[in-house]
Amino acid sequence: MTIFVDMDEVIADAYMAHIDIYNQEFNANLQLKDCFGKEAWQCVPVEHQQSIKLHTHRVGFFKDLKVIPDSQEVLRELSQKHEVFIASAAMEFPQSLREKSDWLDEFFPFIPWQKRILCGDKFILKGDLLIDDRSKNLKNFDGRTIMFTSPHNTNTTDFERADTWKDIADKLL
Ligand SMILES: [Mg+2]
Numbered sequence: 001m002t003i004f005v006d007m008d009e010v011i012a013d014a015y016m017a018h019i020d021i022y023n024q025e026f027n028a029n030l031q032l033k034d035c036f037g038k039e040a041w042q043c044v045p046v047e048h049q050q051s052i053k054l055h056t057h058r059v060g061f062f063k064d065l066k067v068i069p070d071s072q073e074v075l076r077e078l079s080q081k082h083e084v085f086i087a088s089a090a091m092e093f094p095q096s097l098r099e100k101s102d103w104l105d106e107f108f109p110f111i112p113w114q115k116r117i118l119c120g121d122k123f124i125l126k127g128d129l130l131i132d133d134r135s136k137n138l139k140n141f142d143g144r145t146i147m148f149t150s151p152h153n154t155n156t157t158d159f160e161r162a163d164t165w166k167d168i169a170d171k172l173l
Contacts (some may be wrong), residue, residue: 001082002085002127002128003129003131004086004117004125004129004130005085006132006137007088008088009148009150010068010150011067011108012062012066012068013066013067014062016066017065017066019032022044022052026048036155037155062103063099063103065103068165071165072107074173075110076110079111083127084111086104086117087122087125088117088119089119089120089122091118091120101118125141126142126143129146129172133149133152135158138158138159139158146162146168147161148161148162
């Protein structure tokens with residue numbers, strides 16, 4: 001089976017990074033539970049929204065992301081049984097390419113460069129399964145789709161869903 005796995009909000013915790021940076025810089029107390037059904041920038045006052053929207057353009061943002069729990073263990077096992085590719089629409093943020101490559105070297109060294117697709121539009125991907133947090137990517141995929149739960153997508157009911165990597169393990173291992 002050929003499996004594509006997204007990075008941000010699936011194996012790399014970009015959402016929590018937005019909250020942490022925002023809280024630090026604005027001395028705020030935004031919490032994950034305040035964010036269900038919304039993008040991080042939609043959870044803060046209008047005058048602060050642009051600041052959050054620009055996080056992803058900062059040098060170092062993608063280098064410092066925390067790993068989503070259990071993703072390393074489950075992906076290691078999956079990659080022994082299947083063709084597992086990391087697929088990230090990284091071209092949206094060109095400075096992220098190096099950071100994402102370095103991040104994968106550090107945390108997912110068992111996924112070699114040949115299995116890393118840093119791309120533009122994901123409609124080009126053809127395979128059996130796509131694990132992603134964004135409807136816009138999942139709805140154009142021909143194979144099975146699993147929506148990985150992130151605060152912004154909690155209200156979406158259009159896709160099979162996994163809340164955690166343990167859920168992925170239960171479904172696929
Ligand atoms: Mg994502």
